[in-house]
Amino acid sequence: MGELAAFLILSAVILIPGVIVVTSRNIVRSALSLVPTFLGVTGFYIMLQAEFVAGIQVLIYAGAITVLILFVIMLTEGGSGVEVRQANEQVPLGATAALWLAFLMLLVVLRTPWSLSPGRPPAYSASAIGSAFLTNYALIFEVTSLVLLVVLIGAIVIARREE
Amino acid sequence: MPKVLLDWLYVGVFAVVGIVLAGLPLAVVWLLAPRLPLPQKRLTYESGVIPFGQAWAQFNVRYYLFALVFVVFDVEVIYLYPWAIVFRQLGAFAFYEMVVFLLILLVGLAYAWRKGALEWV
Amino acid sequence: MSTFVEILKAIGLAVLVFTFLAIVGAMYGVYFERKISGWIQARIGPKHVGPWGLLQTIADTLKLLQKEHITPRSADAMIFNTAPIIVAVAGLLDWVVIPFGTAFGRVLVVRDINIGIVYFSAMASLTVIGILAAGWSSNNKYALLGGLRSASQMISYEIPLALALLWAAMLAGTLSTVGIIEAQRGGWFLFKVPPFGLIAALVFLTAATAEVNRMPFDLPEAESELVAGYFVEYTGMRFALFQLGEYAEMFAMAAVASILFLGGWLEPSMPQWVWALLGLGALALAAFIRFSALREVLLVRPILALAALAAVLCGLMVLGIGLGRTPVLPSMLWFFVKMFGLVFFLMWMRWTYPRLRLDQLLGLSWKVLLPVGLLNLLITGFLLTVAR
Numbered sequence: 022m023g024e025l026a027a028f029l030i031l032s033a034v035i036l037i038p039g040v041i042v043v044t045s046r047n048i049v050r051s052a053l054s055l056v057p058t059f060l061g062v063t064g065f066y067i068m069l070q071a072e073f074v075a076g077i078q079v080l081i082y083a084g085a086i087t088v089l090i091l092f093v094i095m096l097t098e099g100g101s102g103v104e105v106r107q108a109n110e111q112v113p114l115g116a117t118a119a120l121w122l123a124f125l126m127l128l129v130v131l132r133t134p135w136s137l138s139p140g141r142p143p144a145y146s147a148s149a150i151g152s153a154f155l156t157n158y159a160l161i162f163e164v165t166s167l168v169l170l171v172v173l174i175g176a177i178v179i180a181r182r183e184e
Numbered sequence: 185m186p187k188v189l190l191d192w193l194y195v196g197v198f199a200v201v202g203i204v205l206a207g208l209p210l211a212v213v214w215l216l217a218p219r220l221p222l223p224q225k226r227l228t229y230e231s232g233v234i235p236f237g238q239a240w241a242q243f244n245v246r247y248y249l250f251a252l253v254f255v256v257f258d259v260e261v262i263y264l265y266p267w268a269i270v271f272r273q274l275g276a277f278a279f280y281e282m283v284v285f286l287l288i289l290l291v292g293l294a295y296a297w298r299k300g301a302l303e304w305v
Numbered sequence: 306m307s308t309f310v311e312i313l314k315a316i317g318l319a320v321l322v323f324t325f326l327a328i329v330g331a332m333y334g335v336y337f338e339r340k341i342s343g344w345i346q347a348r349i350g351p352k353h354v355g356p357w358g359l360l361q362t363i364a365d366t367l368k369l370l371q372k373e374h375i376t377p378r379s380a381d382a383m384i385f386n387t388a389p390i391i392v393a394v395a396g397l398l399d400w401v402v403i404p405f406g407t408a409f410g411r412v413l414v415v416r417d418i419n420i421g422i423v424y425f426s427a428m429a430s431l432t433v434i435g436i437l438a439a440g441w442s443s444n445n446k447y448a449l450l451g452g453l454r455s456a457s458q459m460i461s462y463e464i465p466l467a468l469a470l471l472w473a474a475m476l477a478g479t480l481s482t483v484g485i486i487e488a489q490r491g492g493w494f495l496f497k498v499p500p501f502g503l504i505a506a507l508v509f510l511t512a513a514t515a516e517v518n519r520m521p522f523d524l525p526e527a528e529s530e531l532v533a534g535y536f537v538e539y540t541g542m543r544f545a546l547f548q549l550g551e552y553a554e555m556f557a558m559a560a561v562a563s564i565l566f567l568g569g570w571l572e573p574s575m576p577q578w579v580w581a582l583l584g585l586g587a588l589a590l591a592a593f594i595r596f597s598a599l600r601e602v603l604l605v606r607p608i609l610a611l612a613a614l615a616a617v618l619c620g621l622m623v624l625g626i627g628l629g630r631t632p633v634l635p636s637m638l639w640f641f642v643k644m645f646g647l648v649f650f651l652m653w654m655r656w657t658y659p660r661l662r663l664d665q666l667l668g669l670s671w672k673v674l675l676p677v678g679l680l681n682l683l684i685t686g687f688l689l690t691v692a693r
Contacts, residue, residue, distance in 0.1 A: 023308050049441055053384060056434060067192040075192070076423035077262045084430025085258045088460055089251040091437050095453065096247055147420055147480055151266025155278045162263070162281065166288040173256045173292040177301050180245050180252070185308060191416040193308075194315045195424075198401055198415070201319035202394040206549075209370065209542045210390075217373045217541065247453055250667065254460040257675070261467045264682070265423055268475040276691045286679060293675070302671045304664030 027068060035061035052090050059083045071145035249301040253293075260289050318415050322400050326553045331545075332362040334552040338652055344607060345656045372541030377444060380538065384442035389539065389546035391435030396553030398428045402482045403560045406570040406636030412483050413637070421482040422470045425561060426463065429516055432554065433459045439547070440535035452535035454663055455518060461670040462515040462522075468678030469509035472501070472685060473565040482561070486569035493573075495566040501685045506566040508678050510650075513558035515666065517551055520655035522666055556648060563643035570636035577626040584619025587612045618642075 038054035038061075045051045059082040066075035109115075143149075154162045185193075263285065271278040296302055336351065336359065343350025351358030376382055402421040404414035418424050433456050440452015474480050476497060477488035485494075495502045515522040536547050563569060591612035599605050618634075625633025661669065 047381070049381070050384065053434070053438055064192075064196075067189065070186060070188045072188045072192075072418075073266065073420055073423070076420045076427055077265075079427040080262065080423065080430055081255075081258055084427060084433065084463075085251075085255045085460070088430075088433050088437065088456060089248075089255055091434070091441075092247045092251045092453070092456070095437070095441055095449065096244060147266045147423075148270045151270035152274065154263075155267065155270065155274055155281055159281055163284055163288075165263070166260075166285040169256050169259060170288050170292045173253065173289075174295055176252050177249065177296055177299055180249055180301075181299060185311070188419065190311060191418045193311060194318070194416045195398065195401055195418075197312055197315035198319045198322075198398055199394060201316055202323060202397040203390055205320065205323045206390045206393040206397075206546055209545065210374075212370050213372070213374055213542045216371050219373060221375070223378070247457060250457050250461060253671070254464065257464045258467075261464060261471070262423075264467075264471050265420075265474070265480060268471045268682075269478050269480060271475075271686065272478065272690055279686050279690045282686070283683060286683065290676075290679070293671075297672065302668070304667050 024068065027064070031061045031064040031068070034058075034064070048094055049091070052087065052094055055087055055090070056083050059087070069145070073145060073147040073150055246301075246304060249296075253296055253301060256292065257289070260286075319397075322415060323397055326397060326400065326556070327549065330552045330556045331549040332366065334556060334648070335362050335365075335548070337648070341649065341652045342656060344604060345653065347604060349603065366545065369541050369545050374543060375538075375540045377538050379444040381442040381444065384438050385538075386543075388435050388439035388442060389543045389550075391438065392432055392550035393546045393553070394550075395428050395431040395435060396550035396557070398431075399425060399554060399557035400560075403557060403564065404483050404486065404569060404640075406638075406640050408635075408637070414483060417481055417483045420480045422474060422480050422485075422561075425482075425557075426467050426470065429466070429554070430460075430463060432550065435550070436535055439539070443535070443538035445538050448535050448537050451537070455535055458518070458522060458663070458666055458670075459516055461667050462512040462674070465508050465670060465674035465678045466512035466516060468675070468682060469505045469512060470561075470565065472505040472678075472682055475682065475685060475689070482564050482569075486564055486571060489568040489571060493566060493568040493571075498685050498688060501681050502566065504677065504681050505685075506562070508674050508681070509562055509565065510647075511674060512670070513562060514651060514654065515670065517555045517558060519555065519651060521658040521660050523660065555651060556644065559647035559651060560640075560644045562647050563640070567643045567647075569643070570640040572632040572634065572636070572639055577623055580619045580622040580626065584616050584623060587616035587619060591616055 035058050038057040041054040042051045042058065045054065059078065062082075063075045063078045066072075066078055264282070267278070267282050271282065339361070340350040340358070351361035354361045354364045376385060401415045402418050402424055404412050404417070406413050436459070437452050437456045440448045440450075440455070443449070473485055473494050476494055477485040479485065479488070488494075493502075495506050514520075536544055539547065591609055593599070594605055594609040594612065622633050
């Protein structure tokens with residue numbers, strides 16, 4: 022019962038700002054509405070008892086990525102608060118496609134027999150995660166650092182080219 | 185209720201109570217303080233001069249570069265957290281794995297440094 | 306229904322912690338800051354309102370409560386109004402993981418979150434968003450510039466902060482604050498793996514000072530440069546909320562530094578003769594000041610008071626150890642002594658160093674503290690595993 026209530030509250034916290042992100046005309050307000058969305062996802066991670074993932078979700082998404090997005094917005098035309106107007110004649114077509122997709126997804130979800138697994142969720146603690154990526158998944162871990170390196174170099178190259 | 189859920193329930197309650205209690209002084213002000221929004225009072229402050237121009241900063245790629253380097257290193261730090269608490273039990277190879285990881289990222293830092301991404305001016 | 310009881314307990318604790326922060330952190334923090342700043346600058350600081358000016362901040366708060374909330378016409382009202390609350394709440398949320406001591410066999414902490422220091426780092430990150438929101442929504446060039454610079458500074462120093470936190474977590478083998486304190490029963494981390502403990506502590510303190518935008522890293526708020534930066538358009542109580550958030554975070558940083566490096570609420574385990582020696586030294590200093598011409602100098606009196614208090618403390622320790630009590634003094638006392646000691650140190654630093662220019666500031670973080678922090682981690686890790 023409490024879990025259902027928590028789920029509903031968190032869903033509201035995620036979806037309503039999510040709608041604001043997409044529909045708001047003020048782009049900074051859109052970006053700031055991402056924060057409650059990310060915090061709601063944190064709540065879901067907590068409900069799954071994945072504590073470490075929840076912590077890094079706040080740290081990375083709400084802390085770093087939102088700041089990055091806000092920096093970019095504030096330093097470009099959008100930062101002046103000029104309202105972005107979506108002039109789009111394809112709204113009816115888009116709405117139909119979206120509704121169809123929603124309908125199909127709901128059908129799939131409602132028709133699948135989701136079986137509850139017995140037992141407790143696996144250990145998602147920081148030490149378990151650490152042991153995992155240092156032993157079983159060591160190669161993936163090292164490749165991740167390469168990915169990060171590529172991200173860093175690539176972004177610097179692109180940003181510098183603008184100058 | 186498992187400890188994790190209880191811990192974060194407290195955090196959630198703290199956040200809500202914090203918002204309410206931080207809003208309390210604001211509510212008190214709303215009750216007590218005068219409200220006379222004259223147009224002169226609501227002008228943007230610019231050291232006594234009538235403000236001109238839009239209030240947005242020139243696009244300067246350096247802010248973006250700092251935020252970007254920060255994101256990359258923040259992700260690196262979140263790998264360091266679990267490593268820091270288990271590597272002693274796993275032996276020397278866990279330590280060397282992290283050395284490799286950090287060396288690769290230090291190459292990135294050196295690149296950023298050389299390319300002036302860490303300069304402000 | 307026990308969930309309901311837990312929620313009630315949580316509400317009670319939240320109100321308690323918030324009140325503690327509002328009074329000790331914001332009100333008396335501001336008072337101490339003004340007194341200590343005055344003392345360092347050879348003046349007295351607030352003295353008229355109440356005995357020794359103790360009621361000064363209350364008077365200021367009452368005044369601020371009556372000030373009009375002015376919202377600039379071209380500001381984005383919704384974001385403008387929520388930004389101070391974000392900063393204040395982020396400062397408050399820091400305190401969930403900070404243990405105050407032990408009593409009746411339990412640790413006095415709101416919740417000992419398993420990932421305590423990750424949580425602390427995350428809450429420090431949330432403040433940046435409040436500051437960016439404040440700077441942008443004021444629709445004011447100074448505010449926006451101040452907000453962007455402040456945000457750049459804070460994110461740059463988050464990595465060295467995390468690296469120092471990691472160093473302590475590495476030694477303790479846990480991410481929880483209580484665990485880190487418990488791991489220091491055999492000696493404070495400041496003195497472990499010398500000199501790397503000291504280096505880590507220095508990195509942490511430098512990064513912490515920059516995180517809370519204090520001198521010598523307060524360029525984004527500098528009164529003479531950016532006219533208070535990102536909160537220039539905020540009047541009255543909204544401004545006070547920003548200050549509340551900042552002071553709460555400063556106290557939290559001091560508390561965390563004492564947790565990570567000074568053993569939190571643990572009593573320093575020194576032999577009796579060391580305490581006796583310290584006590585005699587403090588007594589000698591107090592007597593010297595009291596009975597010489599120095600006592601006429603107003604500014605030396607705080608030293609007299611502190612020396613006398615230190616002498617009393619050491620005397621109690623000597624007595625207690627002699628009587629075989631362990632620990633001698635209540636743990637909460639030690640926690641507060643360490644936290645206030647560090648807060649004093651932070652306030653002292655404010656008037657000791659000139660303000661750093663923004664490029665020097667950012668260069669310090671990325672080019673000095675980050676490599677030093679990483680090297681520190683690696684060398685300590687090497688010593689702990691490979692070299693044993």
